[in-house]
Amino acid sequence: MSIPQIKQKVVAYVRVSTGKQEASGLGIEAQLEYIHTAAKAQHWEVVAVFQETVSGTKAPEQRPEMAKAIAMALSMNIPIVAAKIDRISRDVEHMASLMKRVQLKVATMPQADNFQLHLFAALAEQERAFISQRTKDALKALQERADNGCVESIAKVQRRAHNLVGARQAKADMSKAIIPDGSAPKKISPHVAALMPHVKGFLFDGVKTLQGLADALNNAGHFTSRGGSWHPTSVARLMDSLSVSFMK
Incomplete structure (x- = not known):
């Protein structure tokens, strides 16, 4: 007769940044699926899920829902699990500080220990810096071509400005549901x-x-x-x- 395996309790943390991830909601569902798939394979019991929309540049301890996740994890002496390491942070300093307080797990690499997670955080931080710089360089070059009279570049700049306005409006619309009787949203x-x-x-x-x-x-x-x-x-x-x- 086999002995049932005792499940390790974990606290799940889900984060999306402001913008397209928040508007679509797909980021949240995908992260939850990663976490629950890993939990089933690793025999974890997800005792709570803390979810928020906040920039990853903000220190984990300064995010309201992450702060709650940390408090619960510490009180129960259990790990915090996220779908991917960048959902926790891409900042090495932030990760190192958090690791001193609580154990972390990542659904996409469930066997990784804190040392390995620290290395992956360093790579994620470098990737973020590269992406940011490439984006800035591309936008600067596009604006320069538009300033020099390139019709196609001017159209792209205008579309980008229009899309930014639309994204802000979509964000506002998605945060409200209109009540049929005309009462407050x-x-x-x-x-x-x-x-x-x-x-x-x-x-x-x-x-x-x-x-x-x-x-x-x-x-x-x-x-x-x-x-x-x-x-x-x-x-x-x-x-x-x-x-x-x-x-x-």
Whole structure:
């Protein structure tokens, strides 16, 4: 008779930067999938998921949700797991400081120890610097061509400016859900916003009960914001946040 393997408890941390990742919500879902796949393979038990939208340049301890994750990990003496190392930080100094306080795990390389993670953080920091410089150089060259009268470059500069304005508006729109009765708009998280098309699809397909919608979301692999399963109560809150109802 085999002895059941004891699962290691972990705290999951999910982060997206402002911009396209937040607007799409895909970054969050992908990270949760990485974490849950690794948890299944490594026999981890995810006891909580902390999720936020904040720039990775900010020190981990200064991010509200990461601070909560750190506090829980320390109180329970368990690791924090992220999908990829850059979700924690690409700053070597930040990583080194955090490693002195809490154990870290990364879903894409679950066997890596702190020394290995430190090396990968150094590579990630270098990559970030290279990408930043290449982007600046490309934009500078584009602006110079536009200033010299290049019609194609002028059009690209104008499109970029237009896209930046559109991205800012999309960010504002995604943070709100308009209430049908005309009352004040309701703020929703990127994770909830990303679930909107899936919920509407299930309702369109004929799901007519809270339990039925919970089962549909769970079977499709759509987790709650904390990485757990859906239940009638949490589905009711989700539908209220999205201002949707069952089709008659």
